[in-house]
Amino acid sequence: MRSIAPAASPDIMALLDTQSNFTEPDDIYAMLVDAHRDLSDAQSHRLNVRLVLLLANHIGDEAVIDEAIAAARADLAGEGVH
Amino acid sequence: MSPHVRPVFAQAPCPAAQGARVPVVIVGAGPVGLALAIDLAQQDIPVIVLDDDDTVSEGSRAICWSKRTLEIFDRLGVGEASVTRGVRWNVGRVFFGGSQIFDFDLLPEAGHRRPAFVNLQQYHVEQMLVERGQALDNCTLRWKHRCDRVEVHDRGVHVEVATPDGPYAIDCDWLVACDGARSTVRTSLGLESRGHVFRDRFLIADIRMQSPFPAERWFWFDPPFHRNQSALLHRQADDVWRIDFQLGDDADAETEKQPARVAARVRAMLGEDVCFDIEWASVYTFACRRLPSFRHARVLFAGDSAHLVSPFGARGANSGVQDADNLGWKLARVIRGSAPETLIDSYDVERGRAADENIRHSTRATDFITPKSPMSRLYRDSVLELARRYAFARRWVNSGRLSTASVLRDSPLSTPDRDADFAATGAVTGPGMVAADAPVSGSRGEWLVDCLGGRFVLLVFGVELAAADLQRLRDARECDVIAVRADATTGVGTDEGTDVGAHTLADVEGHAAARYDARPGTCYLVRPDQHVCARWRVFDAQAVIDAIDRACGVA
Numbered sequence: 001m002r003s004i005a006p007a008a009s010p011d012i013m014a015l016l017d018t019q020s021n022f023t024e025p026d027d028i029y030a031m032l033v034d035a036h037r038d039l040s041d042a043q044s045h046r047l048n049v050r051l052v053l054l055l056a057n058h059i060g061d062e063a064v065i066d067e068a069i070a071a072a073r074a075d076l077a078g079e080g081v082h
Numbered sequence: 083m084s085p086h087v088r089p090v091f092a093q094a095p096c097p098a099a100q101g102a103r104v105p106v107v108i109v110g111a112g113p114v115g116l117a118l119a120i121d122l123a124q125q126d127i128p129v130i131v132l133d134d135d136d137t138v139s140e141g142s143r144a145i146c147w148s149k150r151t152l153e154i155f156d157r158l159g160v161g162e163a164s165v166t167r168g169v170r171w172n173v174g175r176v177f178f179g180g181s182q183i184f185d186f187d188l189l190p191e192a193g194h195r196r197p198a199f200v201n202l203q204q205y206h207v208e209q210m211l212v213e214r215g216q217a218l219d220n221c222t223l224r225w226k227h228r229c230d231r232v233e234v235h236d237r238g239v240h241v242e243v244a245t246p247d248g249p250y251a252i253d254c255d256w257l258v259a260c261d262g263a264r265s266t267v268r269t270s271l272g273l274e275s276r277g278h279v280f281r282d283r284f285l286i287a288d289i290r291m292q293s294p295f296p297a298e299r300w301f302w303f304d305p306p307f308h309r310n311q312s313a314l315l316h317r318q319a320d321d322v323w324r325i326d327f328q329l330g331d332d333a334d335a336e337t338e339k340q341p342a343r344v345a346a347r348v349r350a351m352l353g354e355d356v357c358f359d360i361e362w363a364s365v366y367t368f369a370c371r372r373l374p375s376f377r378h379a380r381v382l383f384a385g386d387s388a389h390l391v392s393p394f395g396a397r398g399a400n401s402g403v404q405d406a407d408n409l410g411w412k413l414a415r416v417i418r419g420s421a422p423e424t425l426i427d428s429y430d431v432e433r434g435r436a437a438d439e440n441i442r443h444s445t446r447a448t449d450f451i452t453p454k455s456p457m458s459r460l461y462r463d464s465v466l467e468l469a470r471r472y473a474f475a476r477r478w479v480n481s482g483r484l485s486t487a488s489v490l491r492d493s494p495l496s497t498p499d500r501d502a503d504f505a506a507t508g509a510v511t512g513p514g515m516v517a518a519d520a521p522v523s524g525s526r527g528e529w530l531v532d533c534l535g536g537r538f539v540l541l542v543f544g545v546e547l548a549a550a551d552l553q554r555l556r557d558a559r560e561c562d563v564i565a566v567r568a569d570a571t572t573g574v575g576t577d578e579g580t581d582v583g584a585h586t587l588a589d590v591e592g593h594a595a596a597r598y599d600a601r602p603g604t605c606y607l608v609r610p611d612q613h614v615c616a617r618w619r620v621f622d623a624q625a626v627i628d629a630i631d632r633a634c635g636v637a
Contacts, residue, residue, distance in 0.1 A: 049464040057474045 016067035085290070085361055086320070088137040089209060094224035096247035104130055105417045107241055107254040109229040109267050112139065113204065114385030114402035115260030116211035120158045121410030123221035124536070127417055130252065131221070132243060134228035138212070141362040142286040143204035144399035145318050149189065150487035150516060151403045152196040153612065157535045160210045161196070167210075168202030169317050174299035176481055178466040180306050184476045185298075188484060193593040194519045195529040199484070201297070201318045203288075204399065231270050232257060234379045256413060258382045260402070265387035271378060277371020277441065280392065281331040282452040285365050287344050289323050291358035301481035303451075303466055307350040312451050312481075315351070322361055325351065326393070328452060335365035368392045370441045370448070376405075376430045384409060389437035391444035394451060394482030401440050404488055405433050411536075411610035415634060425635030428495050436488040443483040450480035490514035490613055497607075497616035497629040504617065505599045513615060517541075517608045520593035522566070524586060530566075530594055533587060535612045538630050539564055542584065542621060543595065544602035551623050552584055559630045561607075566594055609633055 022028050035051075036044045056065055106122055108115045111133035122129045147155070147164060155161035175185045188198035215221040226246055233240040239257040243250050259267035268275070300315040302308070314326040327347055329338055337343060344363045349356060372389035376382060385402030409429050415421035453459035468475035490496065496513040504512065511518040519531040526533045533539070538561040547563060555561040563584040589595055598606055598617075607616040607629050616629035 045460055046464060046467075049460050050468060053461075053464060053468055053475065053478075 014067070015061070015064045016071060017064075018071070085359070086203070086205060088140065088205065089212075091136045091212065091223070091225045093136055093226040093246065094222075096245040097250050100250070101252060103238065103253045103255070104128060105255045106130070106258065106413065107132065107239070107252055107256075108258045108260055109133075109241075109265075110259065110261035110385075110387070111135075111208070111212065111223060111225075112260060112262060112385065112402075113144065113207055113211060113399050114406050115258070116208065116215055117154065117158060117403050118258060118260065118384065118406035118410055119221050119223075120160075120211065120215050120218060121406060122414060123215070123218040124158070125410070125414040126220060127414050128220040129222070130254075131215070131223045132227040132229050132241075133223070133225055136225040138205040138208040140205065142288050142324065142364060144207075144396075145201050145203060145316065145324055146396035146400070146484070147200045147202060147207065148396060148400045148485040148487075149194070149196045149198050150485070151400045152200060153516070153519070153531050154403055154407045156196075156532060157407075157612070158211075159214050160207075163210050164202055164207060165196065165200050167206055168200035168319050169297045170197040170200055171297045171299065171317070172198045173296075174301065174481075174484075176469075176476075176479055177300065177302040177305060178470070179304055183466060183469045183479070184473075186476075193521050193591055195521075195531065196519070199396070201316060201324075203318050203320075203322065206319060229261065229266055229270075232267055232381065234271065234381055237380065239380050254380075255417065256380050256382065258384055258409070258413075259387045260384050260406075261387050263386040263390055265383070267381065268373065268383065268387055271381065273373055273378060275371040275373050275390065277369060277390070278445075279369040279371075280367060280448055280452065282448075283329040283331060283333040283335065283338070283365055283367055284393075285327040285329055285333075285338050285344065285347070285363065287325045287327075287348060287360060288318070288362040289325060289348060289358040289360050290321055291323060291352075291356060292321060293317075293323065293352075293356075295323075299484075303462075303481070305351075308347070313351060314481075323358075329365065333365070338365050339363050368448075370445045372434075372437045372441060376433055376437075377426060382409065382413075382426070382429065384433075388433070389441065391440050392448045394447040395440075395444055396482070396485045397440040397444055400485040401433075401436060401488070404436065405429075407611045408433050412635075421634040422636060428493065428635055432488075432490045432493050432495070435491065439488070440485075447480045447482045451482075487516040493615075495609070495615055495633045495635065497625075497632055499617065500625075501617075501619040503619065510597045511606065511614055513617065515614055517606065517612050517614055518594075518597035520589065520597055521591050522587040522594065523590050524588065526585060526587070530587070531612060533564060533585075534608045536610050537562055538610065538633070539608045540626055541566055541598070541606040541608060543598065543600035543604040544568060545621070547584060547621060551621070554623050555626060558627055561626065561630060566600070568592070568595060607633075 106129045108119050108131045111131050119129045119131045152161050155164050172187050172189045176183050215223055228244045230244045231242040238255050241252045259265050297317045302313045305313055311328040316324040341360055369390050373383055376388045384405035391397045412425045416423050416425055453462045465475050465478045469479050491514050493514050517534050522530050540563045543566045552563050565584040565586045567588050603620050605618045605621050606614055609615050615633040
């Protein structure tokens with residue numbers, strides 16, 4: 001069941017769902033990692049980019065994707081940590 | 083077929099004495115300057131055009147004239163000639179590696195007079211515009227008259243002109259710089275364009291050949307005949323074909339434009355046994371930039387002097403012609419004193435936003451075609467790979483977002499909808515948008531867009547207005563009323579001959595009602611440049627008058 005993070009605190013994102021959404025989260029984690037089995041680094045990059053594009057289109061919401069990018073970049077480019 | 087021979091226009095003599103002050107001087111007789119000159123002359127505004135050359139442009143310039151440009155050309159009297167001489171096309175194909183990934187149709191619906199595009203060499207378009215301008219009494223084209231320097235005064239501009247017979251000067255109320263990317267007017271005023279320059283080099287080759295290739299736009303990403311780069315093939319008039327090869331940023335321009343080298347690339351693309359002549363070849367880079375403001379006191383900038391884009395998307399000449407279209411009626415009204423000078427500021431607002439949009443599209447297309455980092459290349463190629471299988475990914479493929487009519491969003495001249503029930507989608511026309519075309523029958527023509535323009539027009543769907551209301555709109559604001567009837571039995575109606583009659587058109591195929599989301603009583607107010615500036619569900623004469631005033635910059 002999906003739930004949306006409350007927007008009560010200003011540093012909690014409004015739209016990106018960051019609650020745990022899987023009843024069997026270990027299965028999903030294994031699925032993502034296993035997807036790269038037998039692939040070269042270059043192929044793994046291609047797989048990841050294809051996944052991003054497929055999932056971004058599935059989400060279909062610019063604001064959510066914008067928040068996901070911000071969350072993913074948070075400690076990578078000196079933007080501070082939420 | 084023989085190569086194109088450029089016409090030579092008679093050099094204008096150098097005026098013997100300082101002439102009287104003139105309302106408008108245009109610098110540059112390219113498509114933009116000529117379109118504006120014709121528009122003004124058609125409105126009885128005398129105009130002088132200065133050009134440093136005595137012929138049309140040479141070589142690989144604009145070739146794709148958009149539907150909107152063709153509609154403007156119709157209003158200027160060169161639409162039919164352009165379409166007849168040029169190559170109509172609506173379909174584009176995108177290839178990745180050795181195979182097609184998808185095709186697209188830019189105008190999939192019927193009921194429009196003009197196609198999405200006509201391809202025609204810029205020199206042909208210029209010649210048609212010159213001939214049209216020469217036929218107009220108020221339009222003076224001065225060949226071999228070079229604008230050397232301009233001086234801006236409070237209420238006008240002083241122009242110093244050099245001719246082969248010596249210099250002279252003109253004083254004018256308004257000067258419009260249509261003198262291209264290297265505008266001397268811009269330089270003379272010390273104004274600078276801002277933006278960025280792309281490093282990638284491209285080879286453009288216009289070749290003559292007999293070929294069975296269809297009149298479509300073909301674009302290749304990473305084709306087998308030109309690995310790791312892009313290529314474009316496009317048909318023009320007279321069996322001339324435009325080929326564009328991306329060369330990368332370390333290519334040597336002198337080497338690449340050698341005929342043998344160009345010919346080898348063309349044969350790799352089209353086959354070893356293809357017969358062709360190279361009409362033109364050049365290597366170019368491009369920039370996306372604009373002037374911060376298109377108005378500098380009484381000097382106005384239009385076309386490439388104001389803004390530059392990459393060629394992908396056909397947004398250069400088409401946006402310049404739309405600049406002229408936007409400026410012509412405003413300038414004429416201000417010169418005649420029927421609108422305040424502040425109306426000219428709306429030119430900068432409306433066309434400045436259009437330029438920003440064109441630059442945004444053009445920059446994104448360039449980034450997609452020439453990825454600047456390994457990761458952006460990976461994203462680009464992944465989109466192309468997914469596009470083979472999934473339609474959603476095709477919408478990310480960017481080989482140039484092709485020019486469509488500018489939407490003047492949030493224009494200060496538009497009256498926002500008061501009636502909230504206009505369909506958000508479905509109706510293709512709304513405030514700020516170009517009035518949609520549709521087949522009609524009536525004495526003014528067979529296409530709705532042809533019945534608009536040159537003046538304010540109120541389109542009224544399905545009802546008759548009272549004679550007193552028609553009279554009031556005509557007397558108060560010179561606004562014409564066109565009644566659009568659903569049935570095909572009319573189309574006669576009362577005509578210009580009577581003082582108070584509305585002209586009547588029949589919406590013969592129902593496209594007008596659909597495209598305007600019309601019900602009985604729906605009204606659309608259309609500006610002289612054929613853009614909608616207001617609409618209502620119920621006619622209200624005072625609201626129409628207020629909307630016309632707003633569209634004319636009257637506070």
